[in-house]
Amino acid sequence: MTSFILQTNEFESIIIEKAQGTWIWDVDGKAYLDGESGMWCCNLGHNHPKMIQALKNQAELIIHRNKNFLTPITLESAKKLLDFVPNDFDRVTFLNSGSEAMEFAINFAKKATGRTKVLTLLDSYIGAFGSAKDLSFTSTKDLELKVPYPKCNTGECEHLEKYTSVVDREFEKHSADLACFVLEPVMVSGGVFKSCSKLIKYICEKIQDIGGLIVIDEVTTGFGRTGFKFGYELFNIIPDVVVLGKALGNGYPVSAVITNSELESKISKSELYYAQSHQLDPLGAAVVSSVIDIFKGEQILENAKEKII
Numbered sequence: 001m002t003s004f005i006l007q008t009n010e011f012e013s014i015i016i017e018k019a020q021g022t023w024i025w026d027v028d029g030k031a032y033l034d035g036e037s038g039m040w041c042c043n044l045g046h047n048h049p050k051m052i053q054a055l056k057n058q059a060e061l062i063i064h065r066n067k068n069f070l071t072p073i074t075l076e077s078a079k080k081l082l083d084f085v086p087n088d089f090d091r092v093t094f095l096n097s098g099s100e101a102m103e104f105a106i107n108f109a110k111k112a113t114g115r116t117k118v119l120t121l122l123d124s125y126i127g128a129f130g131s132a133k134d135l136s137f138t139s140t141k142d143l144e145l146k147v148p149y150p151k152c153n154t155g156e157c158e159h160l161e162k163y164t165s166v167v168d169r170e171f172e173k174h175s176a177d178l179a180c181f182v183l184e185p186v187m188v189s190g191g192v193f194k195s196c197s198k199l200i201k202y203i204c205e206k207i208q209d210i211g212g213l214i215v216i217d218e219v220t221t222g223f224g225r226t227g228f229k230f231g232y233e234l235f236n237i238i239p240d241v242v243v244l245g246k247a248l249g250n251g252y253p254v255s256a257v258i259t260n261s262e263l264e265s266k267i268s269k270s271e272l273y274y275a276q277s278h279q280l281d282p283l284g285a286a287v288v289s290s291v292i293d294i295f296k297g298e299q300i301l302e303n304a305k306e307k308i309i
C-alpha cells in the first residue's frame with residue numbers, strides 16, 4: 001500500500017495508528033516511545049486531552065470560513081498569543097506551517113524596509129520552499145553573510161573575536177540593501193547547538209543600527225524548548241518579527257507571524273495583502289488558545305527549566 005504514496009522522503013515500514021503523551025502505537029498495537037514528539041511539534045505530548053476537547057468544541061461550531069470574516073476564537077487567540085510573547089508586539093496573523101510563516105516574515109521585512117537582501121547564518125534551517133529554503137542549509141544558493149553558525153554551548157568561545165571583521169565586511173558591502181537578519185536561535189535541523197550570544201547580539205545591534213529588522217525563527221525553539229518561553233530570550237535582544245510554528249499547534253498545522261503596528265504602517269495595504277484558504281481559520285486558533293492555556297496551567301516552562309541540562 002505504501003507504494004501509492006509519493007516518495008518525498010524515506011518512510012519506516014511500521015504504520016502508526018494512534019498516540020498519547022510521549023507514546024505512539026503501530027497498527028499491531030506495539031508501543032514506541034516518541035523521543036522526537038512527532039516532528040518536534042508536540043511539546044505538550046501527543047493528543048493532550050484538553051487540546052482535543054478544544055478541537056472538538058470548535059469543530060462543532062465552525063472549522064473554516066471565508067477569508068473576509070473573522071471569528072471570536074481567532075480574536076481571542078490573537079490577543080492571548082500577543083500577551084504570551086515577551087515584549088510589546090501588537091500584530092499577529094495565523095498561517096499553517098513554519099515554512100509559510102517564515103516566507104511571510106521575510107517578505108514582510110523586505111516590504112517594511114523597502115530593501116531586498118537577507119542575512120542569516122550558514123547551516124540554519126528556515127523552511128522547505130521559497131526564500132526560506134534559499135536561506136537554509138538544504139539550499140545550494142549562496143548566502144550574503146558567510147558566517148558559520150557560531151556553535152557555543154558554554155558561553156566561553158572566541159566567535160566574536162574571530163568573526164567581527166567578517167560581519168563588518170558583509171555589512172559594509174550590503175548595508176544599503178539589508179532588510180533583515182533571520183536567526184534560528186538554536187540550530188536544530190543542522191545538529192542541536194546553541195549559538196554564541198555575543199556574536200548574535202553584535203549582529204542584531206548592527207542590523208537594527210542600519211534600519212534592518214531582526215526576524216526570529218522560533219518554529220522549533222518556541223514554547224519552552226530551550227528552558228525559556230522563546231529561544232530569542234537567550235540573547236537579550238528585542239526582535240521585530242517573531243515566527244512560531246510546530247509547538248504552537250502541538251501537532252496541529254498552525255503557525256504565526258508576530259510583529260508590531262509601526263512596521264505594519266510602513267507597508268501599503270495592497271503590498272501587505274496576503275490570502276490563502278486557511279489563514280486565520282478558527283480551528284487552528286482554537287488549538288493555539290488551548291496550547292497557551294495548557295502551557296501556562298501545567299507550568300511547562302517551569303518544569304522544562306528544572307530539567308534543562
Ligand SMILES: Cc1ncc(COP(=O)(O)O)c(C=O)c1O
Nearest residue numbers: 097098099125126127184219220
Ligand atoms: C527552525 C525551523 N524553521 C522553520 C521550519 C519549517 O517549518 P515547517 O516544517 O512547519 O514548514 C523548521 C522545520 O523543521 C525549523 O526547524
